[in-house]
Amino acid sequence: MPITLSSQAADTRPVLFDSHCHLDLPELLPQLELHLANAKAVGVESFLVPAVQSSAWLPLLELKRCYGFYIALGVHPWWASQTEVAALTELEALAALPEVCAIGEIGLDFALDEQSFVLQRQCFELQLQLAAKLKKPVILHHRKSQNELLQVLKQQQFNQGGILHAFSGSFAQGKAFIDRGFKLGIGGTITYDRAEKTRKAVKQFPLDALVLETDSPSMPLNGFQGQINTPAMLPLVLKELAELRGEDPQHIAQVLYNNTVQLFQYRL
Ligand SMILES: [Zn+2]
Structure with missing residues (x-):
């Protein structure tokens, strides 16, 4: 059978993994099928979708079951709050599930208002401890905070x-x-x-x-x-x-x- 140009292109096209895409956010979710089709058409075959807040955890598990995404559960520093810190008890049970491959998106964002720093740190440190306990890797967000992230990683001797x-x-x-x-x-x-x-x-x-x-x-x-x-x-x-x-x-x-x-x- 003659090899057509298009099948040649498909055979040699790199297969890619988008290790960080928020497919569950309102900008993308309504047209999820279209985004997945467009991505797959150019060779993007695998996706890691990290959560940004607790209300995303159960829907993400459902999306994972439907579409086979890799998922990470956690609280992003932009969403750090007393309520989210309280929700971390629920995170422990969910993140222990074998289908959750990492804790994320977590971290520190020092471009935000200084008043948020205490809660951001608390939220980050608790989630890092949880990741160590569950022996899972983390997805780290940083903005003007790389040194502080390293400090906490060292303090906790985090090695996942x-x-x-x-x-x-x-x-x-x-x-x-x-x-x-x-x-x-x-x-x-x-x-x-x-x-x-x-x-x-x-x-x-x-x-x-x-x-x-x-x-x-x-x-x-x-x-x-x-x-x-x-x-x-x-x-x-x-x-x-x-x-x-x-x-x-x-x-x-x-x-x-x-x-x-x-x-x-x-x-x-
Ligand atoms: Zn992100």
């Missing part, structure tokens, strides 16, 4: 690893997390010329320390500002990463896909 999502920063900053067993989530940031430090750093990290992500619906790529980001954009992140590193995109895709699966696989 995970992903520092939406990595930006220098080689030394990234390496500090890699040395603590973390992968760096590489997303749309690297498509912006102004992200000079990050673009330089991603050329130097070992490939086995990287994973790909879109952070949909947030973080639109350069040239798509103002638009809702979707997992179908992930091949453009790969393309940029391959160009920066001067490496074969197919090879990068394969290594990064395996990195992501290995991080979570034994929990499925």
Whole structure:
């Protein structure tokens, strides 16, 4: 049977894992089927959807059962509150389920109002303790907080690893997390010329320390500002990463896909 151009393209197309996409948020959920079809059409085959607040936990478990997503349950620092801290008792039972592959999205965001810092820390530290207890990795959110995140990881001697999502920063900053067993989530940031430090750093990290992500619906790529980001954009992140590193995109895709699966696989 003659090989057509389209089947050739499909055979050689990299298979990708979007390690951070909020498919359960209102910007994406109403057209979930369409977003999944668009993503799969360009080779994005697997998705990790992290929760942002407690009301998302049960719906996410349901989505996981329907669509086979990888899911992480947790409270994002933007949602840190007394109510969410109280809900963490419920998180312990749910996150122990084998279908929950990580605790996330958790972390510290010091671009927010200073008044929120105490609750953010409390929420983060409790969830990190929970992840250690359940022996699950974490999905970390950071903004102006990488040093503080490292401090807490050290204080708690956290050794389950995970992903520092939406990595930006220098080689030394990234390496500090890699040395603590973390992968760096590489997303749309690297498509912006102004992200000079990050673009330089991603050329130097070992490939086995990287994973790909879109952070949909947030973080639109350069040239798509103002638009809702979707997992179908992930091949453009790969393309940029391959160009920066001067490496074969197919090879990068394969290594990064395996990195992501290995991080979570034994929990499925
Ligand atoms: Zn996120």
